[in-house]
Amino acid sequence: MIDTRQTVIRGRIQTIVTLVxxxxxxxxxxxxxxxxxxxxxxxxIRLAIEHRVDNVDYEMAGKAKDIDTLWAVYGPQKELTEQEFYRLADPIVASHHTYLPLFIALMGGGLTFVMLGMGVGMAVRARQLHKVLEYKELELQQSQEKLASVTVTDELTGLANGRHFNQVLSTECRRAVREFSPLTLMLIEIDKVDAEQLPDNFVDQQVGLVAEVLKGAISRPGDMAARVSGSRFAMVLPATNEQSPVLADRLCRDLHDIEVAGHPLSVSIGTSTLQPSALLTAENILQQTEAALSEAQQNGGGLVRARTEDPRDIPVTFSN
Incomplete structure (x- = not known):
């Protein structure tokens, strides 16, 4: 923000400088x-008296700038005494001393004060406007960054949200086909706890703990964890082979070792790995992974079910 106190001080200094x-x-x-x-x-005066005296240095007389210098050139001579010189000079000097110099000087000083003050004021306002614009641009940039973060991030967990997950999954499917590499998708859902009384924030605690474990499981820049709905999470793992069920089993065990309000944190995980082919689309891999997750839940929960595609059984592949 603009420092008002410094602005006032600078304004006073500029006014004083302008006045000086x-x-x-x-x-x-x-x-x-x-x-x-x-x-x-x-x-x-020289023109009025030069005919009255002789033996005058006219060059020095022409260079005289004041009365005393002129008198030093013309006198004293018998034709012109000092008293006569000043009696003749004083009325001429008085007639040439007008208020014109004062008027012109006042006009010049006043115009200088006004014009310089206007110029300085415009420069100050331009500088202040520039600072305001810089501050507003910074605010706008921060707002845009915050908006972008809110748009792709789940507020509770800090993971990617469901909308961003869908975009990334579609992008990674196309990249996997183009780069001829497998793609793994995991869906993790918290199992419901069968209890009569639970703390008010019980579900939020579960969600937060699962999110922390998933963050720790991400080890490569291309991997992504997301919260796709209330108690459901997803992990997109590019270039991950058919050994992904091992990671899913480890996540399931690690989460089960955590307790929330005396209840173990049980999750069901469905995972699928598809090889690069015409069948590797966001809709297909999501459908297969949801089927694996549903199978794990129907068998009591706390389980991992995987559907992996062997690279030796790849359908006709394509690249785009």
Whole structure:
């Protein structure tokens, strides 16, 4: 955010600097124009008295800038005494001293103050606007990042959500066929606990514990764990062969060793591994995995059922 205190201090400093510059401009204009007026008056005096005296250095007289310098050139001579010189010079000087230098100096100083103040103000506002835009852009970027995270992440577990799971599964199926590698999908569902009284957050505790175990089971960048519904999870394991049931058995045992409110954490797991072929689609692998999971649940739960495809029995393959 913009520091208001620093902005006020900078504004005061800029005002003082603008005022000082304006005063300098006023002084320069006033002194310059007043000096010009005096030089004009000196030349007028020279023209008025040069016919009265002889033996005058006209070159030095033409260079005189003030009355005293002019008197040093013309006098003293018997034709022109100092008293007569100043009696003649004073009215001419007075006639050439007007309010014009003051008026022009005031106008110049005032315009300098106004124009410089406007320029500085516009620069300050532009800088403040730039800072505001930078801050808003940062806020927008953070909001977009947060929105993107919310869009693909399950709020309770931090795993990918069901929508993102569907996108990744479809992508990985196409990649597996293109790269000619197997793909494994696991569906893990928490078995229901047959008890009369359970804590209010019992299910949330179960879900959180399963999520932590699944996170620990992911060891490669391409692997993904997701929470696809209330108590159902999924793992997408690219380039994983038909030995995936071993991983499923280990997960089942590890979860069963965990207790929640005195009840072991029982899960049913269905897993399927398909080789790269025309049958390796998101719909097909999901259907086979759901069938394996249903079989595990129907046999009492806490079991693993696997449907794996041997690479020697691959149907006609294709690449796209």
């Amino acid at each position: 510059i304006s005063i300098l401009v006023f002084a320069a204009l006033f002194i310059g124009i007043r000096s010009y007026e005096e030089r004009v008056a000196v030349q007028a």
